[in-house]
Amino acid sequence: MSIAGLVRANLTRNKKRTFLTVASVIVAFFLFGLLRSVITTLDAAAEVGSEARLVTLNASGLTFPMPEAHANRLAGFDGVRSVTWSNWFGGYYQDPQDYFAQFAIKADTWLPMYSEVRIVAGDADAFLRERTAALVGVGLLEKYGWEVGQTVTLQGTFFAGDWDFNIRAAYVPEDPSFGDENMYFHYEYLYERNPNVVTPGWFILQLDQPERAAEIAAAIDDLFRNSSAPTETQTERAFQAGFVTMWGNIGFLVTVLGTAVFFAILFVAANTMMMAVRERIGEIAVLKTLGFTDGKLAGMVIAESVAITLVGGALGLLLARGALSGGNPLQSFFPGLAVTGGTFLLGLTLALALGLITGAIPAWQSARLSVAGALRRIG
Amino acid sequence: MSSPASEAASAERGASPRPALVQISGLSKSYRRGSETIHVFDDVDLEMHDGEFLALMGPSGSGKSTLLNIIAGLDTPDKGSVVVGGEDVTRMKARRLAAWRATHIGFVFQFYNLLPVLTAAQNVELPLLLTRLSKADRRRHVMTALEVVGLTDRAEHFPKQLSGGQQQRVGIARAIVSDPTIILADEPTGDLDASSGDEILTLLERLNAEFSKTILIVTHDAHAAERAQATMHLDKGELVR
Known part of the structure; x- marks a missing residue:
């Protein structure tokens, strides 16, 4: 002892x-x-967003539409390398209480911009080629037992009806906070079924020089101040932090x-x-x-x-x-x-x-x- | 006062008296109970020599246990000194006193006071945890002590699996395992039947006779006191032969 x-x-x-x-x-x-x-x-x-990307949304709020025409004017800004956009979908799979995030994205410009999204199964090209294709986080695959190649049907809420998606690729985020239970699909698919309703939800701008973010954001908002859709532009990180403060x-x-x-x-x-x-x-x-x-x-x-x-x-x-x-x-x-x-x-x-x-x-x-x-x- | 046994031993040798192992001088102790001061004993002197076996008797409340506690450094006197083996116990600081007690005092309690969560061997080993002995050496010392008290076959039993007499023998093994200078026993047979009590007294006698252990027991029992070489009485605050 x-x-x-x-x-x-x-x-x-x-x-x-x-x-x-x-x-x-x-x-x-x-x-x-x-x-x-x-x-x-x-x-x-709050830290997940990039300081090298700007988010431009309607100054009245996230739920107010943005004219697609803004995209070309934003792309022409000095210091903006590329522009893409995204929409909130808000559907569910089988159980309305079982929530996960879905986004309609301008895939051909969104995917190259988000290098932190790593495709680990399926094929990025297959996702880009097919209008009804979906890119799904591996967490979501595990959660529902889905597989790449499978067709899944979501029920829309804002955009009513059944929505079929062909899972063509699965991703793992480089940063866990990005989330691996998100689903991305083509904006065009959303638009073709609701042409009179759907417009971009928010624009995302890749900058050449992140240190000019404040200057460019101010210039963008100045440009659209008197337009039909005045804008509010901030860094993606600030945009994410804003979501967090909603809690x-x-x-x-x-x-x-x-x-x-x-x-x-x-x-x-x-x-x-x-x-x-x-x-x-x-x-x-x-x-x-x-x-x-x-x-x-x-x-x-x-x-x-x-x-x-x-x-x-x-x-x-x-x-x-x-x-x-x-x-x-x-x-x-x-x-x-x-x-x-x-x-x-x-x-x-x-x-x-x-x-x-x-x-x-x-x-x-x-x-x-x-x-x-x-x-x-x-x- | 010097005990009769030590005086006789000195007389037989015809030499100058040996220095006392325990030298108590002018010891007084009182308690405060509210506004009242209760004098337990006053100006007590006692000498005890190496190898003696003394009994201390007295009525309840006479201060026998208090005197024993003061000798063991567990209580402090109002005045006087207690010198054991040349060291004044009453002047030691708490930390030094604890180390001194671990080396010099073996204490036997009336109600055995074994730790119920430990086996007999582990209870006996407790004082050795304060030494630098290796585990193997500690085990060897423990088994030797248990052998002296005749309980090697009960080494791995827990206290509740032992009779009162066996528990007290474990208590004695614990008291002797570190080979202390003096064994102090407070009513060691007080909780035992006559037969078990007799066994304990025989064991104490043997420790004194065979191993030359110096023993001071406090007892109510005149028969128990008779087994010692000399008996002293503490009554009305005075220690008398």
Whole structure:
């Protein structure tokens, strides 16, 4: 046996209580892992867009149309290398509650512009050639069990009716925050079925010199200020960040919830540790009689506490990682949602801090214990 | 006061008295209970020599256990000194005192006070965790101590699997495993039936006779006290022969 063995023996003294304490810590850190991952994913999503691309949309809002004719004028701007556009589709596959993002894109200009979209199955040319072809994220393939070459039917919401798509290619994003559960298809397909309704939703401009982004954006908006469709132009990153802020101050809310959970568990764990020490007063007195120093006994109590919180913390974080790894419904809302290494490290640091804090009071109690008084009590 | 046993031993040798292993001088202890001061004992002197086996008797509340605790460095006196093996216990700082206790004191409790989550061998090993002995050496010392108390076959049993007498023998093995300077036993037979109590006293006698261990026991039991070489009485705050 060793001092560590003695700590281990004390942890197994009341297995039910130790299990319940560890379980409460697991729940706390499971929640921490989930909530923290939402924050890190939102932060990453705000960074996903390029600074080398501009997004031009109707100044009245994303839902207002843009004349296709704007594309040629935008392409003629000094410093703009290429222009493409995209539309929100908003359909669903079988279950209206089962959401994923679909975009109608000007594929021949969109695909070359988005080099971060890597085709991993099928063929980009086949996608570009066929009007009803679709480019699908691998996450979506996994989610629905689709395969490249398969025809799938989506039900339209803004654009009513059944829409057949032939999956011709699958992609993996270079940046997980881009999301691998999106579907892209041809703008022309959308237009031919709704010619009087469909216009580009927003334009995307590839710049030659990203450092001129602000200057070019201002010039574009000036140009269209008095047109039928005034524009608002910003970098793609700012555009993405704007989407993120649509979630409101979710980061603050998550932080408040996480802090509340942390302190609730802190009190539970501290109370348990104090209870564990209180019922071992006699044994602590005996150990002191045998020559164990106050410091050694305090260290043993803290080691017990830290063992509980670290084991519980690690298990909770692993559970959160498991829960967020692939196939979870939140992936559609938060592409790339996962427990990052940073979250894991922060969680373990918090677990260590929790152990030290909850162990501190009982450790101090055990160190301060009067042996003679305790021995008188136990006989 | 010097114990009769040590005086007799000195007289037999016809030499100058040996230096005492335990030298208690002018020891006083009192407690505060509210506004009241309770004097436990006052100006107590005691000498105990190496290899002696003494019994300390007295009525409940007379301060026997308090005196034992002070000798072990577990409690502090109001005044006076306790010198054990040339070191004044009352002047030691807590950390030094803990190390000193680990080396010099073997303590036997009335209610055994074994850790229920540890086996007999692990309980006996506890004092050795504070030494630099290797695991193998610790195991060897543990088995030797268990052999002395006749419990090698119960080494892997937990306290709840042992009888009271066996638990007390484990307690004694724990007290002797680090070969301390002195063994202090507080009512070692107080929780045992007559037969088990007798076994424990026989074991203590043997430790004194065969291994020359210096032993001081506190007891209510006159029969138990008779097994010691000398008996002292602590009553009304005074230590008398």
